[in-house]
Amino acid sequence: MSGEKSDKTSNQSQGSLPTRKFSAPEIILGDGSRNLIGQYVNSLSGRNVLLVTDPGIIKAGWAGEIEDSISSEGIDVVVYDKVSSNPRSLEVMQGAELYEAAGCDLIVTIGGGSPMDCGKAIGAVASNQCNVLELEGVDEVALPAPPLICIPTTAGSSADVSQFAIITDEEKKRKFAIISKTMIADLALIDPETTVSMNPELTADTGLDALCHAFESYVSNASSVITDMYALEAAKLIVEYLPKAYDEPDNLVFRDKVMLGSMYAGLAFSNASLGLVHAMAHSLGGYLDSPHGECNAQLLCPVVRFNYPFASEKYKILEKAIVGENSSRSDGLDKLVRALEDLNEHLGIKPGLSRMGVKDDDIEHLSKNAFLDPCLATNPNPATVEDIERLYHDSL
Amino acid sequence: MTRSEDDLRKDDLRRKIIGLSETSHRKSYYPQLKEQINELSIAMDALQESEDKYRTLVENVNIGIFRTEPWEGGRILQANPALWQTLGFESEEEILSHPVDDIYLHMENRAELMDKLKQFGKIKDYKMEFKVRDGSTILCSLTLSAEYDSEGNIKFVDGVAEDITEKEKKSEALRQANNKLNVLSSITRHDIVNQVMVLEGYLLLLEEKVTSPEQIELIQKMKGSIRSVDRHIMFTRDYQEIGINAPEWVNLRDALKDAMISLDNFQVNIHMEPQDYMVFTDPMVWKVFYNIGNNVVKHSQAKNLYISTDEQDNQLLVVFQDDGIGIEDKKKLFKKGSSSSGYGLFLSKEILSITGIDIRETGLPDEGARFEIIFPQGQYKPVQ
Numbered sequence: 001m002s003g004e005k006s007d008k009t010s011n012q013s014q015g016s017l018p019t020r021k022f023s024a025p026e027i028i029l030g031d032g033s034r035n036l037i038g039q040y041v042n043s044l045s046g047r048n049v050l051l052v053t054d055p056g057i058i059k060a061g062w063a064g065e066i067e068d069s070i071s072s073e074g075i076d077v078v079v080y081d082k083v084s085s086n087p088r089s090l091e092v093m094q095g096a097e098l099y100e101a102a103g104c105d106l107i108v109t110i111g112g113g114s115p116m117d118c119g120k121a122i123g124a125v126a127s128n129q130c131n132v133l134e135l136e137g138v139d140e141v142a143l144p145a146p147p148l149i150c151i152p153t154t155a156g157s158s159a160d161v162s163q164f165a166i167i168t169d170e171e172k173k174r175k176f177a178i179i180s181k182t183m184i185a186d187l188a189l190i191d192p193e194t195t196v197s198m199n200p201e202l203t204a205d206t207g208l209d210a211l212c213h214a215f216e217s218y219v220s221n222a223s224s225v226i227t228d229m230y231a232l233e234a235a236k237l238i239v240e241y242l243p244k245a246y247d248e249p250d251n252l253v254f255r256d257k258v259m260l261g262s263m264y265a266g267l268a269f270s271n272a273s274l275g276l277v278h279a280m281a282h283s284l285g286g287y288l289d290s291p292h293g294e295c296n297a298q299l300l301c302p303v304v305r306f307n308y309p310f311a312s313e314k315y316k317i318l319e320k321a322i323v324g325e326n327s328s329r330s331d332g333l334d335k336l337v338r339a340l341e342d343l344n345e346h347l348g349i350k351p352g353l354s355r356m357g358v359k360d361d362d363i364e365h366l367s368k369n370a371f372l373d374p375c376l377a378t379n380p381n382p383a384t385v386e387d388i389e390r391l392y393h394d395s396l
Numbered sequence: 397m398t399r400s401e402d403d404l405r406k407d408d409l410r411r412k413i414i415g416l417s418e419t420s421h422r423k424s425y426y427p428q429l430k431e432q433i434n435e436l437s438i439a440m441d442a443l444q445e446s447e448d449k450y451r452t453l454v455e456n457v458n459i460g461i462f463r464t465e466p467w468e469g470g471r472i473l474q475a476n477p478a479l480w481q482t483l484g485f486e487s488e489e490e491i492l493s494h495p496v497d498d499i500y501l502h503m504e505n506r507a508e509l510m511d512k513l514k515q516f517g518k519i520k521d522y523k524m525e526f527k528v529r530d531g532s533t534i535l536c537s538l539t540l541s542a543e544y545d546s547e548g549n550i551k552f553v554d555g556v557a558e559d560i561t562e563k564e565k566k567s568e569a570l571r572q573a574n575n576k577l578n579v580l581s582s583i584t585r586h587d588i589v590n591q592v593m594v595l596e597g598y599l600l601l602l603e604e605k606v607t608s609p610e611q612i613e614l615i616q617k618m619k620g621s622i623r624s625v626d627r628h629i630m631f632t633r634d635y636q637e638i639g640i641n642a643p644e645w646v647n648l649r650d651a652l653k654d655a656m657i658s659l660d661n662f663q664v665n666i667h668m669e670p671q672d673y674m675v676f677t678d679p680m681v682w683k684v685f686y687n688i689g690n691n692v693v694k695h696s697q698a699k700n701l702y703i704s705t706d707e708q709d710n711q712l713l714v715v716f717q718d719d720g721i722g723i724e725d726k727k728k729l730f731k732k733g734s735s736s737s738g739y740g741l742f743l744s745k746e747i748l749s750i751t752g753i754d755i756r757e758t759g760l761p762d763e764g765a766r767f768e769i770i771f772p773q774g775q776y777k778p779v780q
Contacts, residue, residue: 181420377413
């Protein structure tokens with residue numbers, strides 16, 4: 001890319017509006033919006049749907065409900081529910097095989113980040129007739145995937161609005177990212193009612209994932225005025241309502257607010273990308289199969305400290321947004337980290353990666369993988385492998 | 397990996413994530429749709445190519461092609477350049493504004509043609525005179541075919557008109573020249589034959605008066621020469637008739653029957669076993685059949701002659717197989733003046749060659765003669 005183009009997209013441009021793109025799916029947000037699934041499958045000319053989900057969502061009854069809605073329109077549905085909590089490349093290939101074998105022409109995903117990422121990757125594999133590993137990286141999906149509708153049942157991953165799909169390469173015990181505008185769903189049916197089935201732990205984990213999305217996209221070196229707006233609002237909503245939703249899981253108003261925050265955070269990170277927290281969390285998830293939300297929650301505070309000197313103004317704005325006006329005269333970093341630690345404590349997240357089974361011996365491998373994660377490219381502080389190793393150590 | 401390489405990689409990733417490059421587009425179409433668009437595009441290209449090919453053909457061909465309404469006062473709906481140029485119009489638009497009836501020299505002829513078209517659905521090679529805008533007329537060979545609507549009514553008439561004015565004039569001139577030659581040939585032959593008869597008469601008288609053996613021998617030689625002159629004259633009569641009439645579709649069985657009935661035959665059993673075919677040939681083809689049959693009767697010592705057909709390798713063979721002595725020396729069989737039967741087989745080959753038909757003899761000595769007349773593809777068809 002030419003130097004001229006580089007300047008145009010730089011955050012250090014002379015004007016206040018660096019050139020940025022903002023991509024999003026068609027979004028229908030609101031309680032009960034999932035009931036529109038049949039209508040939209042029809043409008044996208046789906047005649048044979050692959051429904052991608054996981055056993056938990058089947059058990060909760062959401063998948064069956066969606067399957068019935070689609071079937072009632074006279075449309076065939078094939079269910080693929082073999083998705084694990086960190087979706088594996090083999091599961092993607094199996095799903096794509098089923099898509100082909102059953103002659104499907106549209107994909108609906110219902111669930112958290114795992115079924116949604118898996119469904120997105122299945123579509124890309126089906127179109128491009130390749131192994132999912134070949135799609136790793138940015139803009140590596142040559143042919144667009146078939147029509148895709150995502151229905152999230154967690155308020156955290158926001159894979160339903162993002163251009164990311166994170167898949168586990170089980171052979172090399174690492175996660176890899178497929179980042180492409182072609183991975184954006186055609187429609188996100190965001191129905192907060194589906195989040196009431198989450199237990200408190202999952203509510204906390206997924207909510208903190210959303211908060212990390214907000215934080216990391218806000219301080220990203222690829223952020224824009226549009227993503228900043230969403231990220232900041234997301235941080236406010238999540239910090240205020242996540243503890244309430246955790247305390248009162250059946251309160252739909254709180255669930256709505258957290259879901260809204262998650263969606264804002266999703267729109268922000270999809271376009272501004274993420275940072276070191278996600279690079280390290282992906283590495284942990286791939287190596288130890290650790291829950292993604294919890295990894296993020298453990299790593300956010302150390303990474304904020306690490307990044308603070310490189311994006312202090314933005315962190316101060318975040319601090320003001322989540323702690324309040326009075327904080328501006330205080331020591332911003334400590335105040336901000338304390339607020340995040342308080343939140344973790346409220347949500348029952350006990351500090352320490354060692355609690356999740358991470359050992360000293362794992363750190364070298366984890367750090368090397370984290371260093372290669374594309375999320376690191378937009379982290380405000382350009383971390384080295386040694387920096388990452390130290391951060392893992394400090395978080396044990 | 398050095399630090400600077402890492403930086404470059406990260407910069408590249410960051411730029412890609414920002415997504416302003418040409419490879420970073422939202423999906424705006426689906427593969428199935430793209431596939432269908434591709435297929436449609438290929439089909440459209442093929443259709444366009446085909447249309448261009450036929451349009452070029454229709455526009456460049458030197459024969460008038462047109463479509464008209466079938467009824468009286470109907471319009472010309474389409475006309476290729478050859479038609480409107482031949483009829484003296486400036487453009488296709490000009491001829492399209494013209495009633496069809498007006499281009500016929502005699503309007504009533506079109507009405508007759510339309511009646512025939514209603515009856516048969518197609519009219520082929522019909523000679524028709526048309527008006528040219530400069531006041532002259534042209535003679536065309538006209539082929540019309542009817543296009544019907546779903547209720548079976550004639551919707552359009554599609555036509556092909558070939559200007560045969562010049563060809564017809566040349567044919568007529570050729571016919572007249574041929575006639576003159578025939579008349580000259582006949583009169584000359586008649587006079588020569590008369591003089592030959594007179595000469596033979598004088599020789600007869602002379603023969604009665606001469607007693608010297610040397611003189612009698614000389615008279616015999618003179619008589620031999622006179623017979624030779626007579627044969628030559630007879631050959632000119634037969635050869636003159638070849639090719640005078642245009643080739644036509646002839647019923648094979650009828651032609652064979654006519655030829656065999658004409659034979660002066662009391663010894664040979666003739667077994668007629670041909671299939672029913674029409675053959676496209678000189679109308680004198682029966683003479684060929686006669687000639688072969690006559691040779692069998694006179695020279696083969698055969699008891700049976702089998703006449704059959706055999707269709708193989710896109711050819712039709714008409715086979716004359718006898719059970720006589722066969723033919724030993726075949727080298728000069730079809731050469732002029734070399735066979736014992738005079739000019740028969742030479743003339744037969746000439747008659748057949750006018751329409752590209754071949755003849756060969758494939759029999760084995762002592763097993764009988766076998767003549768095969770070979771009609772190539774397109775020169776024969778089953779009797780409808």
